[in-house]
Amino acid sequence: MEFSIYRFNPETDSAPYMQDFTLGDDLVEPGMMLLDALLLLKEQDDSLSFRRSCQHGVCGSDGMNINGTNGLACIMPLKDLKTPIVLRPFPGMPVIRDLIVDMDNFYHQYREAEPWLVNDSPEPEVERLQSPEDRGQLDGLYECILCGCCSAACPSYWWNPDRFLGPAALLQAARFIQDSRDEATEHRLERLDDAYRLYRCHGIMNCTQVCPKGLNPAKAIGDIRRTMLKRSV
Amino acid sequence: MTLTTRKFDALIVGAGGAGLRAALQLANADARVAVVSKVFPTRSHTVAAQGGVNAALANVLPDSWHWHMFDTVKGSDYLGDQDAIEYMCRAAPKVVYELEHFGVPFSRLEEGNIYQRAFGGQSQHFGKEQAARTCAAADRTGHAILHSLYQQNLRAHTHFFDEYFAIDLIKDDAGYVLGLVAFDILSGEPIAIEAKTTLIATGGAGQIFRTNTNALSNTGDGMAMALRAGVPLEDMEFVQFHPTGIAGRGMLITEGARGEGGFLINDQDERFMERYAPNAKDLASRDVVSRAIAIEVREGRGCGRNKDHVLLDLRHLGADTIMKKLPGIREVSMTFLGVDPIEEPIPVFPTCHYSMGGIPTNRDGQVVVPVKDTPEDPVPGLYAAGEAACVSVHGANRLGGNSLLDILVFGRAAANHILGFLKDNRHHRPLQQDSVDRALERLARWDRKGEGEAVEPLRRELRKVMEDHCGVFRTAEVMQEGVNRLHRLRERIDNAVIRDHSRTFNTARVEAMELENLMDCAMATIVSALGREESRGAHSRMDFTDRDDERWLRHSLYSLQDDAMDYKPVRTQPVTVESFPPKERVY
Numbered sequence: 001m002e003f004s005i006y007r008f009n010p011e012t013d014s015a016p017y018m019q020d021f022t023l024g025d026d027l028v029e030p031g032m033m034l035l036d037a038l039l040l041l042k043e044q045d046d047s048l049s050f051r052r053s054c055q056h057g058v059c060g061s062d063g064m065n066i067n068g069t070n071g072l073a074c075i076m077p078l079k080d081l082k083t084p085i086v087l088r089p090f091p092g093m094p095v096i097r098d099l100i101v102d103m104d105n106f107y108h109q110y111r112e113a114e115p116w117l118v119n120d121s122p123e124p125e126v127e128r129l130q131s132p133e134d135r136g137q138l139d140g141l142y143e144c145i146l147c148g149c150c151s152a153a154c155p156s157y158w159w160n161p162d163r164f165l166g167p168a169a170l171l172q173a174a175r176f177i178q179d180s181r182d183e184a185t186e187h188r189l190e191r192l193d194d195a196y197r198l199y200r201c202h203g204i205m206n207c208t209q210v211c212p213k214g215l216n217p218a219k220a221i222g223d224i225r226r227t228m229l230k231r232s233v
Numbered sequence: 234m235t236l237t238t239r240k241f242d243a244l245i246v247g248a249g250g251a252g253l254r255a256a257l258q259l260a261n262a263d264a265r266v267a268v269v270s271k272v273f274p275t276r277s278h279t280v281a282a283q284g285g286v287n288a289a290l291a292n293v294l295p296d297s298w299h300w301h302m303f304d305t306v307k308g309s310d311y312l313g314d315q316d317a318i319e320y321m322c323r324a325a326p327k328v329v330y331e332l333e334h335f336g337v338p339f340s341r342l343e344e345g346n347i348y349q350r351a352f353g354g355q356s357q358h359f360g361k362e363q364a365a366r367t368c369a370a371a372d373r374t375g376h377a378i379l380h381s382l383y384q385q386n387l388r389a390h391t392h393f394f395d396e397y398f399a400i401d402l403i404k405d406d407a408g409y410v411l412g413l414v415a416f417d418i419l420s421g422e423p424i425a426i427e428a429k430t431t432l433i434a435t436g437g438a439g440q441i442f443r444t445n446t447n448a449l450s451n452t453g454d455g456m457a458m459a460l461r462a463g464v465p466l467e468d469m470e471f472v473q474f475h476p477t478g479i480a481g482r483g484m485l486i487t488e489g490a491r492g493e494g495g496f497l498i499n500d501q502d503e504r505f506m507e508r509y510a511p512n513a514k515d516l517a518s519r520d521v522v523s524r525a526i527a528i529e530v531r532e533g534r535g536c537g538r539n540k541d542h543v544l545l546d547l548r549h550l551g552a553d554t555i556m557k558k559l560p561g562i563r564e565v566s567m568t569f570l571g572v573d574p575i576e577e578p579i580p581v582f583p584t585c586h587y588s589m590g591g592i593p594t595n596r597d598g599q600v601v602v603p604v605k606d607t608p609e610d611p612v613p614g615l616y617a618a619g620e621a622a623c624v625s626v627h628g629a630n631r632l633g634g635n636s637l638l639d640i641l642v643f644g645r646a647a648a649n650h651i652l653g654f655l656k657d658n659r660h661h662r663p664l665q666q667d668s669v670d671r672a673l674e675r676l677a678r679w680d681r682k683g684e685g686e687a688v689e690p691l692r693r694e695l696r697k698v699m700e701d702h703c704g705v706f707r708t709a710e711v712m713q714e715g716v717n718r719l720h721r722l723r724e725r726i727d728n729a730v731i732r733d734h735s736r737t738f739n740t741a742r743v744e745a746m747e748l749e750n751l752m753d754c755a756m757a758t759i760v761s762a763l764g765r766e767e768s769r770g771a772h773s774r775m776d777f778t779d780r781d782d783e784r785w786l787r788h789s790l791y792s793l794q795d796d797a798m799d800y801k802p803v804r805t806q807p808v809t810v811e812s813f814p815p816k817e818r819v820y
Contacts, residue, residue, distance in 0.1 A: 011735045031482075031569065043689045046741040047733035051272075054448040056484045056565055058376060059276040075568050096419065097738045107273075116384040117336025126290075126326075127333040129345030135338065142338045142380075143373060146275055181336070 001028055002084035003041065005048065008095055016095065020084070021045075028078065034085070035062055035074040049098040057212060060147030064099045065090060070149040070210045090152035092161065106148050109165045114191070115172040118184035134180035141175035141220060143213050144168060150207035150217050156200040163196035167207035167217035170198065174220035177227060189228055198224060236669065237424045240661060241267040241392070243651050244412055244428035246399045246455055248274035250282075250375070250637060251619030252434035253382035254328075254644030255598075255651075257335075260389035262652050267392040267426065269399055269415055271450065271743065274383045278436055278448040279640065282375025283487035283561060284352060285367035286332075286637035288325035292346040293365040298322040300357055301366060303813060305635060308354045308518045309628025310770035311786065311815040312468070314804035317596040317624045321635075321642045328641040329368050337381045339370050340558075350558070351492040354518035354632040354820070363516060367634040372487050372561040378637060397424070398743055399454060401672035402431065402462045402615070405665040410462070410615040412664075414672035418743060421736030423676055425669055429658050430614050430651045433459060433592060433600075434644065437620040438754035440747075442585035442704075443696040446478050446485040452747035453754035455621040459592045460753050464602055464612065465790040465799065467623040468590035469754070470762035471771050473631055474705055476522040478584025480542035482569050486562050486581060488633040490574075491515045493558050495547040497526065498578065499534040505543075510820040517820035520630040520771045523583035527705045530582070537580060544578035551575075583705060588754075589631055589771065590761070591623040593790070598622070598647025603790065608801035614658075616651060618643040625788065628803075629770020675749075679742050685730035688745045695722055695748070695755055703759045708776045712763040719756050726752055757791040764789060764798045782815050 001023045008016035021041045028037070035052055042048045050073070051061040057075035065088040066076055078085075093101035119128070151157045151166035165173070173192060176182050192198040198221070207217040243259050245252045248270035259266040270277065289296040301322040306313055333339060333347060340348035347368045355364040370377035386393075396418045403411045403425065412427040438453025439445040456466055476497075477486040491497075496515045499505050509525040510517035517525075526543050535541050547555060552575045555563055559574075566572050566579050593609070595601050598616045601609035618624075619640040626639055702715025726748060733741040767781040768774045790799040805812050 009735055010737055033569075039689075042741075043687070046687065046689075046731055047735070049738055049740050051740075053272055053276050053450045054278065054281050056281070057568065058281050058373075058561075059272070059278075059448060061272065061276050077568075100738050103273075111387055114388075116388040117334075117381070119334070123334055125330070127330050127339070127347050130341050131345050132341045132343065135341045138338045142370075142377065145280070145376070146273075176336075179336070179338070 001025065001037070001078070004084045004086045006088040007098055009047070009097055032078045033074055034066065034076040034078055034081065037078055038073055049100050051100055058145060060145035063090060063147040063149045063152070064088065070153045072147060072149070072212045075212060090148060092152055092158035103148055105161050106151055106166070106168065109169040110146065110172060112165055113169040113173040114188065115176060117176065117179060117182055119181055120183060128181050130180055137178045137180070138175060140215055141171060141178060144171050144215060145213060147212065149210045149212055153206040153210045155204070156202060160196055160200055164200035165197050167221065170201070170224065171215065171217040171220045174224050177224060189231060192224060193228060237422065238427060239424065240427045241265045242428065242655050243430045243432070244269065244426055245432045245434055246413065247277065247434035247436060247621065248393070249277035249279040249434060249436050249619060249640065250378055250382060251640035251644035252432070253379070253386055254641050255432055255434065255618060255648040256391045257382060257386050257389055258645050258648035259651060260386060260391045264652065264655060267394060267428070269394045269397045269426065271396060271398045271418065273395050274393065275380055277379060278451055279375045279379040281448065281485065282637055283372040283485060284489035284492065285350065285369035285374045285634050286329060286378070286641065287352070287366045287632070287634035288329040288368055288638065289322070289366060290326055290329065290347060290349060290368065292342060293349045295357060296364055296366055298325065299810065300359060300364065301325065303359045304354055304356055305626065305632055306813045307360070307818060308630055308632040310630055310780065310818060311782070312625070312628030312769060312788070312803060314625050315807040315812055316804050317626050319807040319810060320596045321626050321638060324642045325638055328638070328645060332378060332381065332641070335381045335385045337370060337377050339368060339377070350489055351516060352633045353488050353491070353513070353516045353522065363513070367489065367492065369489065372489055372559045375637065398746065399458065400676055400746070402458055403664065403668045403672070404462055405662060405668070409613045409662055411662055414669055416676060419738055421739055423673055425664065427661055427664060429661060430616060430654055432598070432616040432618060432647055432651065433621050434617070434619045435621045437588040438751065439585050439588070441696060441699045441751050441755040441758060443700040444478065444483040445585035446475055446483055447585070452750050454747065454750045455617065456591055457750035457753040459600070459617070460757065460793040464592060464600055465792040466590060466757045467593040467788050467790055468625060468761070469588070469757040469791055470765050470789060471589035471629050472585060472758060473519055473587035473589060473771050474523040474583040475586035476519055476526055476583050477545055477581040478586070479566070479569055480580040480582040483584045484565050484569055485586070486545060486566070486579060488519070490545060490547055490559055490562055493554060494550050495545055498544050498546055499529045500536045500540065501534060505529055505534070513820035518630055518632060521820055523705060524773060526583055542580045542582040545581045546578040547574045548576065548578065587631055587636060588620055589623070589627040589629065591621050592617040594618070594622045594624050596624060596646060597650035598643055599650060603799060603801060616647045618647045629772060679731055679745050680734060681730055682734065683730060685728050686725055688729055688731060688741070688748050691722065691726055691729055692748050692751065695719070695751060698722065699755050699759065703762055705773060707762055707772070707774050709763065712759055715759050716763060719759060723752055723756070753793060756796060760796050760798065761789045761791045786815065
């Protein structure tokens with residue numbers, strides 16, 4: 001099985017290049033995921049660098065660009081991929097080394113969304129009640145694993161990563177706006193009411209298309225906009 | 234070159250649930266707290282916990298912390314320390330309510346209370362009817378908890394060293410732990426982080442076994458650091474094999490699947506757990522179910538072409554329950570097997586899941602070691618919590634839903650004790666240079682060039698040795714052979730080399746240092762297992778098939794020095810209630 005992988009080591013390379021790798025057919029097993037293959041390729045060359053941890057799509061470490069589309073290597077079946085499999089780091093993020101990108105800005109925008117529950121009412125001794133319907137509003141929002149596939153697939157985020165929060169951070173914003181327990185909705189909407197932070201989304205839906213968890217950031221962003229609109233009338 | 238040095242009041246290694254719960258407690262009390270983690274915090278393995286966290290909230294069925302305590306003691310096969318278990322079960326409702334206030338999106342019941350489901354080994358009235366004690370956010374409870382804790386820590390301004398790899402603890406001659414030496418994975422630069430207290434919350438060592446449910450990062454780093462600092466590890470022979478890992482792959486299928494009503498069948502479509510546990514059936518505790526599956530397969534009643542697994546049947550639950558209550562495991566099953574549990578049963582087999590053993594602590598999270606006649610003398614400045622620690626609330630077998638509880642209760646308890654320690658110890662003690670130098674040498678060792686074996690094949694061999702020689706069923710002969718193999722492997726690891734010597738994000742170096750940690754944890758596990766000549770909980774000896782309370786109602790302590798074993802008594806006395814004396818364990 002043939003691979004073409006983006007290589008760059010800032011200590012030795014003046015420019016990035018694509019390197020060919022071959023995984024022997026004897027090593028390819030049915031049901032193998034792309035990450036399994038990468039781990040075997042790393043045995044051929046221990047300098048091949050990528051992040052990984054849980055191996056089943058919940059930690060969000062191994063996002064990368066796979067044959068032109070962002071995804072998680074650990075839940076990407078090898079058999080579904082056209083060869084040679086072309087692997088690149090996320091587009092639009094600074095490359096640290098090989099498939100590893102600098103996600104500082106991505107995390108910064110996440111923090112900008114103030115992704116924490118705010119409720120300053122006196123705490124009850126037990127749980128705050130929430131109806132199953134209200135809790136249901138969080139489905140499709142809270143499951144985000146911060147892998148970055150969506151924001152790294154978003155042209156608006158590529159052009160304005162410092163000013164547009166990006167789909168991942170906006171999904172978080174929506175998660176707390178929707179939470180019936182949160183008391184900071186007004187403050188959250190105010191912070192988002194900005195030509196760039198929220199409104200740079202042009203609804204091209206790349207985020208939704210690539211999300212490995214099947215979430216829909218584009219819809220969440222649309223919902224925030226609608227809430228915003230309602231508030232202004 | 235001078236070494237970069239940073240100073241904090243409290244240092245935490247590991248950003249899973251235990252580390253982040255402790256950090257939050259400390260940050261909210263205005264202590265200067267830093268968290269070192271080799272992965273970005275929300276990538277820690279707590280994120281993968283599925284089923285839920287136990288607490289006697291009685292939202293669904295009647296419940297009490299005392300019944301929870303009884304179940305935990307019984308589940309531990311009476312090896313758990315009953316003072317710590319009482320403390321944990323009493324604290325459980327409070328820490329779960331706290332989580333809810335932190336924003337955890339728990340699933341809800343009609344009235345708006347936290348949803349609770351049945352899990353293995355749970356009962357009402359001290360061993361009678363099944364209880365429903367596990368608080369859940371669908372089957373993504375760990376994710377929900379870890380993300381909420383991280384978010385609250387951001388709000389509280391906890392300082393994070395993301396993607397820093399901890400090398401070793403810094404200790405002085407008086408025995409105080411003064412922080413640790415780490416390196417920044419991004420730049421490759423070492424750093425000394427001084428702290429008045431250091432909490433190890435680095436999780437388990439599931440990667441010592443070939444097939445496991447664990448993340449690749451679960452390499453027992455903190456346990457190995459403790460060993461190298463002269464702290465023995467407690468009860469390492471007790472490794473939990475989760476009954477329902479995806480056959481051949483290892484990914485976890487939560488016990489919640491059986492809690493919601495799923496059951497196991499063999500090749501004759503027989504619900505075989507009825508034979509092994511007539512009352513609890515599929516919700517007997519994990520050691521019992523794992524052994525039953527292994528026996529079914531060994532006796533030729535396994536499923537599939539190779540008859541090497543059994544099936545977990547959820548079809549009768551219906552699409553609605555599966556999509557609402559178990560969406561995550563449906564996703565995993567479809568991704569890795571192409572099996573939709575709504576239509577087909579899931580092939581499963583016991584898989585290494587959890588380390589009951591770890592760094593010995595008391596119920597304040599202080600690391601305790603034997604000193605002369607005292608079996609439990611605190612190491613000043615050193616704490617441990619969560620899977621890395623052994624407090625011991627799980628004893629010989631952990632109940633499902635008690636690990637998320639353990640990390641929350643004891644992460645919080647350790648932080649509270651640390652706050653007291655900080656009041657009494659206002660100043661940093663002087664750094665001891667030779668201790669720092671030793672850690673730096675360990676890092677520099679991997680700069681060695683020339684011929685030598687590569688890391689990955691050695692890691693694979695280690696995991697194979699553990700699987701073949703220290704699995705579900707154990708004998709002295711097979712384990713002794715395993716010990717011999719590990720000794721030879723240890724020498725080969727000493728001579729291994731990596732080819733990548735760059736500074737920037739060198740993952741080869743990280744993996745090499747993880748291999749050293751795995752080696753120490755594997756040796757601790759198999760030597761402790763060889764020492765314990767009885768069967769108890771998850772430790773099943775074919776050559777010593779019975780539990781032997783007279784000789785073995787005691788904790789094992791493994792020291793790195795000469796691979797020596799020592800033992801200490803079990804704390805059978807709870808804090809306020811009467812002790813649960815050892816009884817025969819039936820489900």
